[in-house]
Amino acid sequence: KNQVEQSPQSLIILEGKNCTLQCNYTVSPFSNLRWYKQDTGRGPVSLTIMTFSENTKSNGRYTATLDADTKQSSLHITASQLSDSASYICVVSDNTNAGKSTFGDGTTLTVKP
């Protein structure tokens, strides 16, 4: 069964600090891995997408890494801001025609002043 597990479940950091969120997956055959940011009561917004051959991708202060061998990904947030407070969801798609995706339950990040 395809699964995506994220850790930690929640995280509180001070403004300006860095943090790293983890994602482990067991999705096969692998197509791509995406990180989304979801503000409370809003739809998810795509941050990064990585395919099998990519092991790092940045989007501003967000940097995602992918280790396809160990089936692990991380999302690093640099110099956090209050607006980074949100849920961060890891999504892994398989390589079938429908591109079926498996979602993690997210990490809830709270940035405090």
Place this chain on the structure above:
Amino acid sequence: DTGVSQNPRHKITKRGQNVTFRCDPISEHNRLYWYRQTLGQGPEFLTYFQNEAQLEKSRLLSDRFSAERPKGSFSTLEIQRTEQGDSAMYLCASSFRHDEPEAFFGQGTRLTVV
């Protein structure tokens, strides 16, 4: 606004009533997905359209749920005889590329069944 649009944003209904949600995807996107999300969980796949064809349905989509995309553009999700367990956020997503199926999500419809 050229993003994915969902209406209504919020819906409160009494148990047993029927509700219908609408999703307008980005105009050139031929793939459309519906998800359900409960508090503290990631979105759960409900169904998927490619153009007007409904190609996949989750077992979560009980016989009380039906989705349509009659002209391959907007889509509707109907829930009949709502139950309290149906209370959730219903998300729609669309994409054009096969390898980026949920590149764009709508803002969701928050359903509360009382």
